[in-house]
Structure formats: structure tokens, C-alpha cells
Amino acid sequence: MSTSTIATTAADPTVAAAASQFLSPVVLGLQGLTLNGKQAHWHVRGANFIGVHEFLDTLVGHAGGWADEAAERIVALGLPIDARAQKVAEKVPSTGAPAGFAQSDDVIAGIVKDIDAVIADLDAAIDGLDEIDLTSQDIVIGIKAGLEKDRWFLVAHVAA
Numbered sequence: 001m002s003t004s005t006i007a008t009t010a011a012d013p014t015v016a017a018a019a020s021q022f023l024s025p026v027v028l029g030l031q032g033l034t035l036n037g038k039q040a041h042w043h044v045r046g047a048n049f050i051g052v053h054e055f056l057d058t059l060v061g062h063a064g065g066w067a068d069e070a071a072e073r074i075v076a077l078g079l080p081i082d083a084r085a086q087k088v089a090e091k092v093p094s095t096g097a098p099a100g101f102a103q104s105d106d107v108i109a110g111i112v113k114d115i116d117a118v119i120a121d122l123d124a125a126i127d128g129l130d131e132i133d134l135t136s137q138d139i140v141i142g143i144k145a146g147l148e149k150d151r152w153f154l155v156a157h158v159a160a
């Protein structure tokens, strides 16, 4: 029987810690977007109801998938992430999603505000990871491309 030990991760611990600093806010922001996106999905009313209602669910699904991707990058680097609900609530700014039933224009404006807060963290991560870990940066770039596409799909419901 082998007695050799297998390293938990191939990553340098210093690199892992630094990369985690940039990936963690992205995970928390995307987890928050899944919650607030559902809130918006349930309460939207008015113009383009079906399109907005259904697309908000698509966004929620994407955000959850991206959160998973970023979180699992941290774990692959050998570190844990604390994305318990309380930590998400501490990190995520007050949502733009209105409380209760709201017209689709207001719901879209609110969720776009939430998306933009996540994009700001993605931009910071792309900059910060450039000299730390290109593999993590690649993941974040992919998430940003997807989120900006979803932002377009949402805004197109109300854009002139």
C-alpha cells in the first residue's frame, strides 16, 4: 500500500490566497443575484411580462452556474470559501429590485443595477488576477462576457 501523500492542490499557496481575494466577491455577488433575481422574477408585472419574467429565471440560472464556477476555482486552488447566506448579505449592496409587485421597467432598472455591481467586481478581478493567476482570470473573463450578454437581453426589453 502506498504511503505517499498527494498534495491537495497544485497551486502555490500564495497564489491561491491572492486569487481567492478576487474570486470571493464575485461568488458572493453572483449568489446575491440569484436571490434578488428570483425576487424580481416573482413580482414583475406590466409590459413584456412573459419575456421579462422568463428571462429573469434564465439570468438566475446563469448566475448560479457562474457562482459555482468561481467558487470551485477557489476550492481547486485548495482554499475554502465562506458563501453562507449571512456572508452574502454582508457583501451584496442593497438590491435595486423593488419590494413587492412592480412594473417591468422598474424591475429591469433594479436588476441591471445589481448586475453592474457584480460587473464592477468582475472588472476588479480581471485587473487584479492579471499578474496573479491567468487561469482564474480566464474564468472571470468568461463570466463577465456572459453577464454582459444577459444585461443586454434585459435592457433590450426597455431600450429605445
Ligand SMILES: [Fe+2]
Binding pocket: 041, 057
Ligand atoms: Fe418561476
